[in-house]
Amino acid sequence: MMRLALGTLRRHRGAYLGSFLAAFLAVALLAGAGLLLFSVLTAKPPADRFAAAAAVVSGDREVTLTTTKKKKKNKVKSKTKSERLTGAGTLPADLAGRIAAVPGVVDAVADYAFPVVFPVRGEDDAPVVGHGWASAALTPYTLREGRPPAAGEMVIDADLAARGGLSVGDQVQITTRTGVRSVRVSGVAAPDGRDGLAAQGALFLADRQVPAVSGLDGPTAIAVLAEPATDLAALRAVAGDAPVFTGADKVRGDLPGALPDYIGPISIFGFTIGITAFAAVFVLTGTVALGVRQRLRDLALLRTAGATPGQLRRLLGLESVVLAAVAAVPAMPVGVVVAGLVAARFRALGAVPAQFTVAFNVPVLICAAVAGVLVTFVAARIAGRRAVRIAPTQALTETATAPRGGMLVRVVAALVTAGGAVAVLIFVPLGGPLGMGMSFVSSALLLCAVAALGPVLARGLTAVVGRVAALGGVTGWLAGTVARAESRRVAAVAVPLVLMFAINATMLLNSSLLGELTGDEHAARSAPATAQVTGPGGLPLSVAGDLAALPGVTGAAATLPTRAIVAQGGKPEDYPSQGLFTAGREAAIDLDVRDGQLGGEGTFAASAYLVEQHGWRVGDEVPIWLADGYQVTLRLAAVYQRARGFGEMALPADLVAAHDPRGLVAAVALRYDGDVAAGIHQRWPALRVTPAVAAARAGDAQNQQGAWELMVVISLGFAAIAVVNTFAIAASSRRREYADLRLAGATAGQVHRMATREAAITVTVGLVLGAAVTAVVVGAFSTAQDGIFRLIVDPVTYGGMLAGIAALGMAAGALPIRAVLRRRDLPAVADDH
Amino acid sequence: MTETVVEVIDVTKSYAGGAGVRALDGVSVGFATGTFCAVMGPSGSGKSTLLHCAAGLDRPDSGRVLLAGQEISRLREPKLTEARRRRVGFVFQSYNLMDSLSVWHNVLLPQRLAGVRPDRDWAREVMRRVGLAGRENDRPGQLSGGQRQRVALARALAGRPEVIFADEPTGALDISAGREVLALLRDAVDGFGDLGSRSGERSGTAVIMVTHDPAAAAWADRVVFLADGRIVTELADPTAEKVAAQMTAVSAR
Structure with missing residues (x-):
């Protein structure tokens, strides 16, 4: 069996090139993402600020909530969820003295x-x-x-x-x-x-x-210098609720901003692994299926020689394992390079800390190779599931055809995946922070549905497109008729195009829609202001107060970006928020308040999204954790609409200034008459007065930017391989068809024109399906954002993607045929027997 | 008096590789309009090469090929294809039909490719004659080997070619299906009783058929024997026995 597998692989090198490349790419990407994930998971804090201390007593660094649920039979289930703070909680100022009194403790040093x-x-x-x-x-x-x-x-x-x-x-x-x-x-x-x-x-x-x-009311940490044999239990008892860290954990007592935050990258790299596996199975199934179709006669011959379907299945499986194993060898070092490149890009985007480096780990590489082999194996199993049942007699016929059928499986798979996509689009609030990720999930599900129903959809579409092509003379007619007859082939080539278009178009269009909406909302928010005042790195709240008090200023609004935590269903959830300070008789910021009124002692405002999520009503008292873990209960005074690029909550500015360690005003919007700007320049030369400032990027913007870029590159890579490969296989397996056409009197030019028109039909089918998937997802996403149904969003991006993918498809369709059939060639009568 | 439709004059052809074997070595032969000529010879005698050169599917190294008076041996593509599809029909052992087109579209394909309006009445008549009326919408894949070869023949005839080249047309068929195809080729030469002609004149096409089967060759008016790239002898009004005897003699040389 092994010898046979090796033999077929060697003989059908061309047909397997695509599968080889796809397996190679899959292993390289899995290895790269695996290394990155491993590196972020095992990343050591860069330096131990408390290296000289034996232990560190730390203020709160996370908000933890415990909920207990009574279940049947008196069982009590308790769940503990925590969310990391962006600031540092403080310790009582007298704690250092009490710790110093613990026996064995030499000294306790408070760190502010x-x-x-x-x-x-x-x-x-x-x-x-x-x-x-x-x-x-x-x-x-x-x-x-x-x-x-x-x-x-x-x-x-x-x-x-x-x-x-x-x-x-x-x-x-x-x-x-x-x-x-x-x-x-x-x-x-x-x-x-x-x-x-x-x-x-x-x-x-x-x-x-x-x-x-x-502005701290106590130390953020207390470092303990102690004799080696000091009793930690006594120390813990004195520390009370405050955690005591020793060894490598001591760094957790450091200021959060000084510690690398790998939460975002961990989810990105995990997500990347998932997408890579999805795209790999998707593309490999297609290419392996085409490879198997090329060899149907071979398989039938083996059946005549007495091979059972089970043996053929094992043969195909073995071939795929050998293929993927060979592909994995060069792919692993490439994976290391990929990890380095991605890390560099993420560092540049600021999605990972600057000192992040990729750890080299052999077991991770081996796992990636094994995963790649498994994925290829699964793809071969899917691709060969019906082909192996080929009837032995098919070996005797001129053109072996795989057993038909399996329609039920296809329809069921399509219904399930399409149903899942629709469910995601309907039930997940796409307007929220999950919107982008969920729209990706729904387009991936819709793609699976399209892939499952590929031949059926392709048949219907080629019937229409083919008829249009027939208006272009005999070659167009021929192309249309052949395409209609070979809808499976059309589907195999068109589906990667659908993948390429739909994934990238939904991601790019959705993110550009979000960017556009954020920009619009920001502009609308700052419309009432005459000017925005900013300082290098931010300005203290007191300066904002002074600015508001300048003569001529009729309104001021200062914003302090922060993050705040509210509990949802027993789980602390962290949201980008702003400390908001307003002054003057005219509003300098327009949040589009829908309910209630901004301002008032002990109150806050929240976005309509957040209010809906939590079921709050104006007047509700809501417990909120600020950046340093300080818990405050504020009354909901207003619900506003324009949250994009601003945040989900508008909190009292003095509270944020006191409890966010940064606590600086990012911008002060001023409304004034007369020459206030000159006065500001004179008094605060470092401040800048501009008519408008760009919208602050949302908290996770750089992470998302990195993630989308990564995904676009991955799907483009896979899809390009799939497209080129499927076209090449389809073209080379059709030598005979072209020879027959030449014998029937077609000139080489006519065959080329036919092939080009066929490629055009295929590309059209792919783009129509891709546009359909995109329309569903982008339409739903757009409607969820602001109630407006949009399809194209950004005509330039849309047109560019259409043109780029069409060009790739046409090149991939026409070039292999040109290689097979040169214009001056005589018809090849060397009938392949 | 019959005129010559295909004239091969002193044609030489070698193939690269295999130490430059001469497949054809100064062959001259003419094929008359409205006659059925078989080309025979042992394997490697050059009979298929002769057919390909005569049909314009291959270019001779030297010598000339006249197709209905037009020199085609020096024509370049796509002129060569245009000349060929105007005057020539093909019937090959492997049928060479387009699987993705229906029988009817296969039959009309050469005329469509030539950009002429297909003569549908004649095509229907041809389909009837080859016994495939009613199968127009089938795919070639749904037909038996004999039926497929008859579709190939109908396609060759539908364009009213001056000459049909047939390369082992019965090679893949059983005896009775092969006999039907040969009878149809014979009928085509005899002008189908002149029913299909537009004018009153004799419309039979010439058929040049490569075969190794003496029984098939016996349907021809004339048999040309090749060995080692040369014409060694020919036989008029052949019978299967005479052809078989001659083949044995040629092969023994």
Whole structure:
């Protein structure tokens, strides 16, 4: 059996090239995505800020909710769900003293960590974190020059000093949520053997000044210096609810912004693996099926020689395993390269932290290879399920045909997948954060339905398109008739085109629709404002208050981007939100409030989407966790519509400023008459006054951007392989048909024209089906966004995709035939026997 | 007096590879209008090559081929195809029908490709004569081998060719199906009793048939024997026995 499998593979090299390429691509992508996933899952925090400490007592870093449900038989089921905070919770200020009193503890050092806007950022755009000088010993940072900071002074790390060209004695302006200060550099410090820590620049202020500058009411962490045999249980008892970390976990006590966040990338790379597997099964089934069709006569001959369908099935399976195993060998190193390229792109997009590197791991590569082999095997099983039952007598006929039938399976598969797609489109609120992902899922399901019903759909469409083609003379007629008769072949070639068009069109159109809507909403939101005031890295809330109080200003609205958590069904859910400060008698921001009224002590506003999700009503008291885990209960005062690019909640600005460690205003919208701008320039030279600023990108924008790019590239790669390959197989297996045509009196030119027209029919069928899938998904998505049904969304993108895919399809259809049949050739009478 | 429809003059043809074997070595032969000529010879004698060169399916290395007075040996594609489809019909062992077209469309295909309005009445008449009236909408795949070969013959005849080239037309058929096809070829030469002609004149086409079967050759008016790329002898008014005896003699050389 093995020898036979190897023999057929060698003999039908051409037919298997496509499957080989697809298997190669599948393994390479699975290996790449697998390595990336492995790397993000095992990524070590870049540096241990608390290396010198034995243990770290940390403030809250996540919100955890526990729900208990009583079930039958007195069983109680409790579920615990948590959501990470974007800020850091604080500890009681006196806790350090109590910890220091625990036996064996040498010292307890409080760390007040807070983000600072500094003229330069750290290595790879790392944020700059401020601390008190006492906590420098925890890493430890030691002075290279200068002296420890006194009031109004600071020590910066050597890396920041080099980047900013700063030296002892320089005055530097720093911004925190409490204001802008000019601070003198009193010294330069560095950890052992390095200029600074990876992923965070450090700045140390005099300890006395820290609470005032940071706005913190307590330390974000307390590092414990202890003798080796210290009793951790006693420490935990003193710490109470606050978690105590030791070993590698100590970094979890660091400021969240200084720690890499891999939640987004983990889901992206996991998703990538899923999509790759889907596309691979999809494309491999098609190419393997075509390869099997080419060899029907062979299979029939084997049946005559006494092979049972089971043996043929094993033969096909073995062939596919050998093929995929051979493809996996070069694919694994390519996977490593792919992982590197994707990581580079994601770093550039900011979807992974700058210091992220790809870990090399052999077991992951082997798993990818095994998965690729399995997928190819499954594809071969699907493709060969009916072919192996070919009747032995088919070997004796001129053109072997696979047993027909299997229609029921196809119809059932199509109904199930199409039903799933419709269910997703109807029941999932596409207007929400899941919209993009779910529209992808529904288009993938619809694609499966199209693939299952491919021959039937192709037959119907070729009947129509073929008739149109027949108007173009005898070659058009011939192309139409042949295409109609060979609808399976048309379907095999058209389905990859459908895949390519539908996946990419839905993703691109939906995201461009979202971008457009976000831009529109942002413009509408800021329409009332005369100008937007922004500062480098943001401005303190107090400045926004001063701006609002300028003479001539009739209205002001300051926004502080943050994230806030609300509970939904016992699960804390994190939403992009804004701290909103409004002043003046005229509104400077128009959120399109549908219900209630903005403003008022202890109130917040929420988007219509969020209100609908949670079933809130104006006047409801809602518990909300702010960025540092501080829980506050606010009354819902207003429901607004224009949430895109803004956030789902508008919270009191002072609350956000106090509880988001960054807590800076991103932009102040001002409404004024007269020459207010000149006054602002004079008083705050660093601020910019512009008529409008671009919409803030939604929180996960860079992650999504990376994910979509990755998906578009993957599906384009697979589909291009599938298209070229299926066309090439279809064209080369038709040598004989072309020879017959030549004998019947067709010139080579006529055969070329026929083939070109056939390709045109096939491409048209593919694009029509692709456009249909796209129309359903984009139409539903668009309707869910703002009630307007759109099909094309972006004519340039749409037209470009149509033209690009048509060009690829036409080239793939016409070129292989040109290679088979040259214009000056005589008819080949060498009848293949 | 009959005129010559295909004239092969001093044609040489070698194939690359196989140490440059000469398939045809200075062959000259003429085929008259309205006659049925069989070409015989042992395997590798060059009979198929002769047929291909005479039909314009292959280009001789030297020498000339006249098809109805037109020199075709130096024509280039697509002129060659145009000349061929105007004057020639083919019936090959492997039928060479388009599987994706119906029988009727197969029959009309050469005329459509030539861009002329198909003579549907004549095509229907031809279908009737080959005994396939009523099967027009079937696919070739649904027919038996003998029926398929009759479709191929109907296709060749539908274009009113001056000459039909047949390469082992009965090679894949059983004896009775083969006999039917040969009888139809014979009828075509004899002008179907002149029923199909537009004018009163004799309309029979010439048939040039390569075969290795003496019984098939016996249907011809004349048999040409080839060996080693040369014409060695020919036989008029053949019978199966005479042909078989001659073949044995030729093969023994």
